[in-house]
Amino acid sequence: MDKQEYKEYVEGRMKKSPILKNCFHAFLMGGAICTLGQAFLELYMVLGVERATASTLASITLIFLAILLTGLGVFDNIARLAGAGTIVPITGFANSVASSALDTKSEGYVLGVGAKIFTIAGPVILFGTMSGVLYGVIYYLVTALGG
Numbered sequence: 001m002d003k004q005e006y007k008e009y010v011e012g013r014m015k016k017s018p019i020l021k022n023c024f025h026a027f028l029m030g031g032a033i034c035t036l037g038q039a040f041l042e043l044y045m046v047l048g049v050e051r052a053t054a055s056t057l058a059s060i061t062l063i064f065l066a067i068l069l070t071g072l073g074v075f076d077n078i079a080r081l082a083g084a085g086t087i088v089p090i091t092g093f094a095n096s097v098a099s100s101a102l103d104t105k106s107e108g109y110v111l112g113v114g115a116k117i118f119t120i121a122g123p124v125i126l127f128g129t130m131s132g133v134l135y136g137v138i139y140y141l142v143t144a145l146g147g
Helices: 003-013 019-046 051-071 074-087 089-103 109-116 121-146
Strands: none
Touching (some): 019 051, 051 074, 051 089, 074 089
């Protein structure tokens, strides 16, 4: 069987993905997560917390809920239904870190959890940091040379 025959074989057996339905579910869940974050922000501000601190508390609350739901096995069920909607940065990142920790717990806390907790999240942290540094250098050069 050559590559073309194999490709046709795979495409014939592949289950068709309901793209519009998946996009709709992702849109709803992503919106729900963002709305929940906004609700926490507003709640903290109503309780008298300054906006900057309330934003931090809302983020921490979303992270806590994502990790709690991951630990309870609920986040995976939500992700199956919502797909990409659960990858709203803060909850998706918290889920990836918590999942890595849970997956490697049996290997011990040092060589398992400690060593592999950032297996998925590590590249995000690395490229985020490097992008920030690169942006800073470019910004500095543009403002120093141009203005």
